[in-house]
Amino acid sequence: MVPLSWFLVLGAALFCIGVYGVLSRRNAIGILMGVELILNAVNINLIAFWRYRTPDHLTGLVFAVFVMAIAAAEAAVGLALIIAIYRTRNTVIVEDVDLLKM
Amino acid sequence: MSLPQILFLVVGVITLGAAVAVVTSRNVLHSAFLLALTFFGVAVLYVLLDTPYLAAAQVLVYIGAISVLIIFAIMLSRKVAAPDLVQRNSQWLLSLIVAVLLFGVLAYLTLQTAWPAAKQALGVDAIGGLGEAFVGTYALPFEVVSVVLLVALVGAIIIARER
Amino acid sequence: MQDNYGFLGLYLLIAIAFPFVALGVAYLLRPKRPAPVKSSTYECGLETIGETWVQFKAQYYLYALVFVVFDVETVFLYPWAVAYNRLGLFALVEALIFVGILVAGLAYAWRKGALRWM
Numbered sequence: 001m002v003p004l005s006w007f008l009v010l011g012a013a014l015f016c017i018g019v020y021g022v023l024s025r026r027n028a029i030g031i032l033m034g035v036e037l038i039l040n041a042v043n044i045n046l047i048a049f050w051r052y053r054t055p056d057h058l059t060g061l062v063f064a065v066f067v068m069a070i071a072a073a074e075a076a077v078g079l080a081l082i083i084a085i086y087r088t089r090n091t092v093i094v095e096d097v098d099l100l101k102m
Numbered sequence: 103m104s105l106p107q108i109l110f111l112v113v114g115v116i117t118l119g120a121a122v123a124v125v126t127s128r129n130v131l132h133s134a135f136l137l138a139l140t141f142f143g144v145a146v147l148y149v150l151l152d153t154p155y156l157a158a159a160q161v162l163v164y165i166g167a168i169s170v171l172i173i174f175a176i177m178l179s180r181k182v183a184a185p186d187l188v189q190r191n192s193q194w195l196l197s198l199i200v201a202v203l204l205f206g207v208l209a210y211l212t213l214q215t216a217w218p219a220a221k222q223a224l225g226v227d228a229i230g231g232l233g234e235a236f237v238g239t240y241a242l243p244f245e246v247v248s249v250v251l252l253v254a255l256v257g258a259i260i261i262a263r264e265r
Numbered sequence: 266m267q268d269n270y271g272f273l274g275l276y277l278l279i280a281i282a283f284p285f286v287a288l289g290v291a292y293l294l295r296p297k298r299p300a301p302v303k304s305s306t307y308e309c310g311l312e313t314i315g316e317t318w319v320q321f322k323a324q325y326y327l328y329a330l331v332f333v334v335f336d337v338e339t340v341f342l343y344p345w346a347v348a349y350n351r352l353g354l355f356a357l358v359e360a361l362i363f364v365g366i367l368v369a370g371l372a373y374a375w376r377k378g379a380l381r382w383m
Contacts, residue, residue: 002110002150004217010114010147012208014121014140016201021125023197024190029130029175033137036168037121040144051151052221058231062240064156065232065340068163069247072337073254075168076330079175080258083323086179087264095191149270159340167333174326233348236341237356244359247341248366255334255370259379262330264323 007048015041028082028092032075039071110150117143128189130176138169155229327379331371338367 014037021034043064050060086092120139127133141164148157236244306312345352345360374380 001104001220002106004221005212005215006107006110006114007147007151008212009209010118012205012212013118014144016205016208017118017121017125019204020197020201023200024125024194026191027130027189029172029179030125030133030189033124033133033172036137036164036172037124037140040141040164044144044147047148047151047153047156051153051224052217055222055224056226058226058228058235061153061156061228061232062235065159066243066247068159068340069251069337072163072168072333073250075171076254076258076333077261079171079326080262080330082175083178083326084261087323092179155344163333163336163340167329167336171326171329171333174329178323178326229344230348230351231344233344233346234352236345237352237359241359244341245362245366248338248363251334251337252366252370255330255367256373258330259327259374259377262323262326263377263379 004048004052007044011041011044011048013041014038014044026093026095028085028094028097029079031094032078032082035078036071036075039067043067106150110147113143113146113150117147130189131173134169134172134176137172138165141165141169152224153228155232324379324381327374331374331379334367334370338364 018034018037018041021037022031023034025031025034046060046064046067050058050064054060082092085097089097091097117140120136120143123136124133124140127136141160144164145157145160148154148160341363342360345356349356
C-alpha cells in the first residue's frame with residue numbers, strides 16, 4: 001500500500017520542477033513544456049485525492065479528464081502561436097518578442 | 103516494503119529525473135523526448151492509483167498527441183544551422199530558489215498532515231461511472247469542452263496556416 | 266489484476282532488453298575489420314550536401330492538430346460508450362451534440378485545406 005502522502009510529495013515535486021521550467025526557460029516551447037508538467041502534477045493530486053478520500057464520487061476523475069482536454073487545447077493554440085511568431089519574427093525566444101515594450 | 107511501494111519509488115525517481123532533465127536540457131528536442139518519458143511515468147502512477155482508463159488516456163493524449171505536437175513545433179521553428187543557444191534566462195537562479203522553497207513548503211505541509219492511511223476498495227465502476235457523469239452531472243462542461251476543442255482547432259488553423 | 270500488470274511490465278522489460286541483446290550478440294560475434302568506405306554514411310549513395318536539418322512545412326502541424334482534437338474526443342466518448350446501455354435517449358442526444366460540434370470543426374479544417382496532403 002502506497003501512502004497518500006507519497007503521491008502528494010511527488011505531485012508537489014513535479015509541480016515545482018514545472019514552475020522552474022516556466023520561469024527559467026528562454027525558449028517559448030520550453031515554457032510550454034513546463035506548463036504541461038504543472039498540469040500533470042495537478043492531475044496526480046486530483047486522482048490521488050479522489051482514490052484515497054472520495055472513491056465513491058467520481059468528481060476528481062472527471063476533473064482530471066477535463067484538465068487533460070484543456071491541456072491539449074492549450075498546447076495546440078500555444079504551439080500555433082509560437083509557429084506564427086517564428087514565421088513573422090524568426091525567433092522562439094520570448095525575450096526577443098517585445099514589440100509592445102517600446 | 104511491498105511491491106507497489108517499490109514500483110512507486112522506481113517510477114517516481116524515473117519520472118522526476120526525466121522532468122528535471124526536461125527543464126534543464128540544453129537541447130529542446132531532448133527535452134521533448136524526455137517529456138514523453140515523464141508522461142509515461144505519470145501514466146504508471148495512474149495504474150498504481152487503480153485508474154487504468156486514465157493511464158490509457160494519458161498515453162493516448164499526452165504521449166500520442168501533445169508530445170508529437172511539441173516535436174512538430176520544434177522541427178518547424180528551429181533555425182536552420184543555428185548554434186545551440188543558451189536556454190536559461192537571467193533569472194534562472196531566482197527561479198530555482200523559488201521552486202525549491204515552494205517544494206519545501208508543500209512537502210513540509212504534506213508530511214505534517216495526518217492523512218487517513220488506508221485506501222478503501224474501489225466500489226464503483228470507474229469507466230462507466232465516468233460516462234454517466236459526463237452526460238449527467240457534468241453535461242454542461244462536457245458540451246463546453248467540445249466548444250473549447252472546436253475553438254482551439256479553428257483558432258490554431260487560422261494562426262498556424264501558411265498564407 | 267496485479268498479475269495482468271505484471272505481464273505488462275515483463276513485456277516492457279523484454280521489449281527494452283531485446284534490441285540491446287540483439288546488438289550485443291552481434292557485437293560479440295561479428296568480425297571487426299573497419300575500413301573508411303564501410304564507415305561512410307551511405308556505402309552506395311551520395312553524401313548529403315549542406316545541412317540535414319530541413320525546414321518542415323506548417324502543414325504537418327495542422328494534421329497533428331486535427332489528430333489531437335479527435336484524440337481528446339475519443340477519451341470523452343469511450344466512457345460514454347461503456348455506459349451506453351445504462352443511459353437513456355437524452356444521453357445519446359448529448360453525445361451527438363458533442364460530436365456534431367467537433368464535426369463542424371472538421372468541416373472547417375477540410376474547407377480551409379488543412380487536410381490536403383502536399
